[in-house]
Amino acid sequence: MNRSTIDLWVGIFVTLGFGAILFLALKVGNLTNVGSTPGYRIEAPFDNIGGLKLRAPVKAAGVAVGRVEKIRLDPKTFQAVVTMKIDNGYEFTADTIASILTSGLLGEVYIGLDTGGDTKTLAEGGRITKTQSAVVLEKLIGQFLFDRAADGSGK
Amino acid sequence: MPVAEIGNGVVRVLRRVGAGTIDMIARLGYAARFFGAVAWNTPAAFRRIHLTLREIYFSGVLSLVIILVSGLFVGMVLALQGYDVLNRYGADDSLGVLVALSLVRELGPVVAGLLFASRAGSAITAEIGLMKTTEQLSAMEMMAVDPLARVVAPRFWGGVISMPLLAALFSTMGVYGAYLVGVRLIGIDPGAFWGNMQAAVDVRTDVVNGIIKSVVFGTAVSLIAVFEGYVAKPTAEGVSSATTRTVVESSLAILALDFILTVFMFRGVA
Secondary structure, three states: OOHHHHHHHHHHHHHHHHHHHHHHHHHHOOHHHOOOOOEEEEEEEEOOOOOOOOOOEEEEOOEEEEEEEEEEEOOOOOOEEEEEEEEOOOOOEOOOEEEEEEOOOOOOEEEEEEOOOOOOEOOOOEEOOEEEOOOOHHHHHHHHHHHHHHHHHHO | OOHHHHHHHHHHHHHHHHHHHHHHHHHHHHHHHHHHHHHHOHHHHHOOHHHHHHHHHHHOHHHHHHHHHHHHHHHHHHHHHHHHHHHHOOOHHHHHHHHHHHHHHHHHHHHHHHHHHHHHHHHHHHHHHHHHHOOHHHHHHHOOOOHHHHHHHHHHHHHHHHHHHHHHHHHHHHHHHHHHHHHHHHOOOHHHHHHHHHHHOOHHHHHHHHHHHHHHHHHHHHHHHHHHHHOOOOOHHHHHHHHHHHHHHHHHHHHHHHHHHHHHHHOOOO
16 A cells, blocks of 8 residues: 555545534534623522523523523522523613523423513623522422312312 | 361462462553553654554554444434334434434444454554564564554554544444434434434533543553553464453453543533
């Protein structure tokens, strides 16, 4: 096997290999969603975050506008404080309501933002005060049973 | 049975265990020093870059066919089996996620590594072992050519460079195979297939960690292959047992390293 043939084949192999890595990054992994997209961070306290996880999407009107970056427990208020990174270009009013929602019955948990009518907008480090916690199915069922029992005893 | 005889038996067993342990540690130490020597001789080997290119050709390009075909079939089977289970829960749309995550995180690096160890690793060991048997390595030393720089380092680096590329090609073919079966054959919506996959696969935690895994496996397999060849007994039997050891040790090393890497990479990732 002479040298230029080997060089050619190695060239083809290396190009194919890097093409495959590029395919995995762009087509399979969607590089545009990687954390390096420029954005600003806002916080929101929730009484209960349910099954919210890191990197869960933040959606406004169903459109993904950012991701959950950090979840921690406030030791004073015992509320979960969720830090979200919102992509630059999207602005939300200061009275925006953040709620924890689930897509479908078993789908992923995400944060939905419903914007209000305030003229001020949230900037880096901003805080959403109006939040709606995750619906915990067990509590809902408990509530339902309790209501039924209360109805029954009233009759 | 007299007590003295039992005592002798116990001593014999203990002695054998001790000898085995010392042998193992000595071998490990020799392997580590050998690795250092290969690294030391790398600049000299890279000064004649065509030697390394030649080895990339032998271990990378010639492994292409088996890697591509295996990747395609693994992807197709994953899609068929995954669809069977996901369909029971009405989660057909997650097929792309299942296939892509399994391939990129685990199957790509591991299966490509196992194939690489048996296809290229065994060949490297046999080649170096035979060179030693026919005293070509000694002849090189006589001519003041260091066999580590001339023979061992190019083969080592050829394997290290080829392995991640082969693993990436394996994963790519697997995803394509899953696309063929899932979308074309079964009829899952292509938008859901690719869309859910892209939403779930993270470049940093999944793709990059998969590549890191394949680099580690490539290094381990190449090192084991050149080491076993280099220390093989210079007989026909010695070369044959060295080749067998390469495949066995590489496969075990890949599986053990995979477990360790997975614990560090994916523990706590949602």
